[in-house]
Amino acid sequence: MGPNGHIVVPDNVIIPFIEGDGIGPDVWRASKMVLDAAVAHVYGGKRKIEWLEILAGEKAFNETGEWLPAKSLDIAREYLVSIKGPLTTPVGGGIRSLNVALRQELDLYVCLRPVKWYKGVPSPVVAPENTNMVIFRENTEDIYTGIEFAMGTPEAEKLLHFLTDELGVKNKIRFPETTAFGIKPVSKEGSERLIRAAIKYALGHNLPSVTIVHKGNIMKYTEGAFKMWGYALAEREFGDKVYTWGQWDNARKTQGEDIANARMKRAEAQGKLIIKDVIADNFLQQLLLSPKDYSVVATLNLNGDYISDAAAASVGGIGIAPGANINYLTGHAVFEATHGTAPRFANTNTMNPSSLLLSGVMMLEYMGWQEAADCIEEALAITIMRKRVTIDFYNLMHDATLLKTSEFAEEIVKNIK
Ligand code: NAD
DSSP: OOTTSOOOOOSEEEEEEEOOSTTHHHHHHHHHHHHHHHHHHHHTTSSEEEEEEOOOHHHHHHHHSOSSOHHHHHHHHHHSEEEEOOOOOOOSTTOOOHHHHHHHHTTOOEEEEEEEOOTTOOOSSSOGGGOEEEEEEEOSOGGGGOOEEOTTSHHHHHHHHIIIIISOOOSOOSOGGGOOEEOOOOOHHHHHHHHHHHHHHHHHTTOSEEEEEEOTTTSIIIIIHHHHHHHHHHHHHHGGGEEEHHHHHHHHHHHOHHHHHHHHHHHHHTTOEEEEEEEHHHHHHHHHHOGGGOSEEEEOHHHHHHHHHHHHHHTTOTTTOEEEEEOTTTOOEEEEESSOOOGGGTTSSOSOOHHHHHHHHHHHHHHTOHHHHHHHHHHHHHHHHTTEEOHHHHTTSSSOEEOOHHHHHHHHHHTOO
16 A cells, blocks of 8 residues: 555556355456456556455355455455455354455445446436446445344343433334344444545546435434535535535525525536535435436445445446445455356356456556556447347347357457457
């Protein structure tokens, strides 16, 4: 990690990878073929990736008796950037989701999900090209932390008494005898680091807006505070580079709506980054009704989970949507396929490798190897446009040619220019 908050990447870089379970090995093999071909094509041997396998999931369990060996975590920690296929979530008490464990161990506080349409990808909406956004989902807090107490346990009863006797909660728990509890921690620091990362990303990529999505009308001290902390941070840390709806609202109250609107227009004309907010349920409508209005989205963990899949579906990309989990302060980043292991299709060489491949493209961008990232994206777009695709797209397209996972990768390599 460099002193200025950017990772320093050597020309011969070692990247740890987890091939994943189920369809993981098929899609990983295909992705690796394309990543290597693009790097060789663009840099002609001057830059190279050396892949270092680390064990996790079923493969790790079969070989070592552990689902996530400490050594794998140590390597991911040491090398900063890694990539992974999908992992089986072990069923049974006491074993955490491996994905969640990785995120927590490395404090990967941003779940980054770009959502955009590739020409030719079958989509359920009329104008999928209008969607082009990057979602920053908070990855370490919220109801996801797993602080839950099951109905009828002594802990649930204790909590009930604490709430009613000590905190004065009255008439809010409708069926006290049969209630389970979940706790939703949301901190100022956690919210600020997520929103800061989203704003920096938007400024760095010259994007027009950051939208804070929240349910603050109902959950005032968690989601509502997320919004307020976000506006305050934007104004405090980014000053002249941004204009917030908070500032617009102040101007409206003190100087009237016309002046407030004129200021907003001027800020837009000056190319300032607009920081706005939308309530989560409305945002799910807006995703379909006016996706053009949204560029970078910053949101809490649970909202982000729903929003990223809904947004991916609207561009037909649920099978090809990429993702990354990043800590921008330490540099740690794990790039990953967003789909699961699809165990029924393991070793069939039929599934679409694009989700993992595009995560690899995000990884190249993060490393600063933009030229290689661009040439893969272009080659993938050409391949899809020519309708030479895997079964998932083939089933939804007219006159397409059906390719195996490996053939699809070979086709992309042929299209690398
Ligand atoms: P899944 O994503 O594995 O599969 C659901 C369906 O989506 C599949 O039957 C298939 O029709 C389709 N699909 C998935 N990936 C595809 C691809 N690359 N190309 C074409 N079609 C594809 O979801 P699931 O069945 O709910 O979960 C199976 C396992 O995966 C579980 O153990 C779950 O915990 C795990 N999982 C892991 C991750 C991860 O590692 N990030 C994410 C989700 C689920």
